[in-house]
Amino acid sequence: MTGGVGYRAMMQNFLRGEGLAARAMRSSALTVGGYAGSQAMRLASNLILTRLLFPEAFGTMALVMLVMQGLAMFSDVGTAPAIMQSKRGDDPEFLDTAWTIQVIRGVCLWIATCILAYPAAQFYNTPELVQLLPVAGFSLIIAGFGPTRIHSANRHLILGRVTVIDLCTQAVSLLAAIVFALVTQSVWALVVSGIVSVVVQLALYSRFLPGRSNRLRWEKESAQELVRFGRWIFLSTVAGFILSQGDKLVLGKYLSLQGLGIYNIGYFLASFPLLLGTMVIRRVLIPLYRERPPKESRENFLKFRKLRFLLSAMIFAMLFTLSFLGVGLVDLLYDSRYALAGGIVVLVAAMQVPHIIALTYDQAAVAAGDSDQYFVLAATRAGLTLTGLVLGAQYYGLTGALLGQGAAYLLSYPVVVWLARRQGCWDPFHDAAFAVLGVALAALAIWMNLEAISGLIAMNSPPN
Structure with a gap:
């Protein structure tokens, strides 16, 4: 009986406990479970799409994502880790200032994607990039409007809804990719599904994550803290781009x-x-x-x-x-x-x-x-x-x-x-x-x- 009571107490603490250890265990379990579901859908997507599209489509999309992720990482000002570690991470003025910076950054990223489309097409000898990049890059504007509530959920290790939303988003994106692959038989299926994904994710985050809605605001003290912390994160993410995408950056040419x-x-x-x-x-x-x-x-x-x-x-x-x-x-x-x-x-x-x-x-x-x-x-x-x-x-x-x-x-x-x-x-x-x-x-x-x-x-x- 004692063992049974102890087990039930442990499970209740895991499921409902508010202590740091309990939240960490739940967050780890949710992250692993969500990631397993995500990878299962990615694998299903690969299995289906590799039969609908030629390998060249995946190579072209890799170049599109290389440019987009490069721009995103080269302009990262560390909003997410700043909210997670800052003492003001729950302050509405701090969060709204971070969100304002994020929105401005998204617009700038799309403009940069359009500018880089032609040079990238020439460098990788892939003319399709001239049309693909400006369309795919529009998702960066949409993502810029993502609410800071996602970072607050990570800050406090409250990841249940985040995990469910991410899985739902991926399921819709997979369905969109399959439908457009059947219709277009081209790399455009992957581009369109990417845009569908960020639109659905933004809608679900805004509707179902708890917390206040962000608004445009510029609070000087918050901006200064974000810049101080973000300048090193910016440089680190430039390095992170090479770590995560350097293989494609080099192999795309070879x-x-x-x-x-x-x-x-x-x-x-x-x-x-x-x-x-x-x-x-x-x-x-x-x-x-x-x-x-x-x-x-x-x-x-x-x-x-x-x-x-x-x-x-x-x-x-x-x-x-x-x-x-x-x-x-x-x-x-x-x-x-x-x-x-x-x-x-x-x-x-x-x-x-x-x-x-x-x-x-x-x-x-x-x-x-x-x-x-x-x-x-x-x-x-x-x-x-x-x-x-x-x-x-x-x-x-x-x-x-x-x-x-x-x-x-x-x-x-x-x-x-x-x-x-x-x-x-x-x-x-x-x-x-x-x-x-x-x-x-x-x-x-x-x-x-x-x-x-x-x-x-x-x-x-x-x-x-």
């Missing part, structure tokens, strides 16, 4: 549109464990670091150690399950046009090991408001990643680019240690344990799929 489309499919399958881990860490660890800094006490440090081991183990389990399946998974899900994606899955997964080991450290600096330290790490990673990608692609093609990216993650580790030590959260025992495990699992996955990896050499030649 591969044909068909090759880039195949790479995108392989990268999608291999990257979702890392993306899930990143999402959980950003949504959960920033509030935890803010309220219980690990350098404040040994007890806090040990609690973060347990959480860090749990998160790393979760990501590794998913990552190497996909990696071991490799070629067989691609053969099962896709047709012969995407066969080379199997080798890409294995290599991308193996090269992510150093990055996953260090994944839980950088958010400590963001939570403490030390965005300058975070920038140092982001800039180091970006510089090394871009160098590794360019040199690897130039001499060894696609395989070399992926190996160069993995080397960059490894070489940036000393800077990770520097940042983690300053925040009191470096855990060498965790890092050593997962480094040994990661190397062993990566070597095994590569050995199991060696024949498929050798087939990637065919994608090494530049298209022009």
Whole structure:
């Protein structure tokens, strides 16, 4: 009976408790559950759309998203993390000022997308970008009107409605993509579904998230705080663009549109464990670091150690399950046009090991408001990643680019240690344990799929 009562009490605390630990556990569970649902729909979308569209469509869309995400990240002023970490994060004047900056930024981004359409089309030798980019870029204006209530929900670890809204938005976007793919048989299906997605998301956030509506307002003190915090976040997101999109930035020039489309499919399958881990860490660890800094006490440090081991183990389990399946998974899900994606899955997964080991450290600096330290790490990673990608692609093609990216993650580790030590959260025992495990699992996955990896050499030649 005692055990049953204890279990019921634990479940009630998990479901209804308002303490930090209970909210963190619920938020983690909701994030994982929502992400699993999201990835299931993305996979369904891939399976359907790869049969309705040619690989070139996915390659072209990758270039569209590259330009749009580049502009978005190059103009990021850190509104979301500023609201999450600021003492004024619940102040209406602060929130309205942040929203006003966000709206202005969205309009500027669309104008920049229109300006860059022709140069991007020339650089990547893809004339369709002249028409595609201005239309796709209009979604940036719409997204700019997104309410700050989404950031407030993240700040207080209240993510239930956010998760449901995001899943509903993705379902509508998937349906739109399928319908327009049947009608147009072209990349325009992906562009239109992207616009549908941001419109639906804005409507649902505005209608169903609790809190007051934003209005245009400019409060000087709030603007100054946002600018002070955001200047380093801006520089960090410039570096973040290279980290998240550098592969496509470089490979878009070295591969044909068909090759880039195949790479995108392989990268999608291999990257979702890392993306899930990143999402959980950003949504959960920033509030935890803010309220219980690990350098404040040994007890806090040990609690973060347990959480860090749990998160790393979760990501590794998913990552190497996909990696071991490799070629067989691609053969099962896709047709012969995407066969080379199997080798890409294995290599991308193996090269992510150093990055996953260090994944839980950088958010400590963001939570403490030390965005300058975070920038140092982001800039180091970006510089090394871009160098590794360019040199690897130039001499060894696609395989070399992926190996160069993995080397960059490894070489940036000393800077990770520097940042983690300053925040009191470096855990060498965790890092050593997962480094040994990661190397062993990566070597095994590569050995199991060696024949498929050798087939990637065919994608090494530049298209022009």
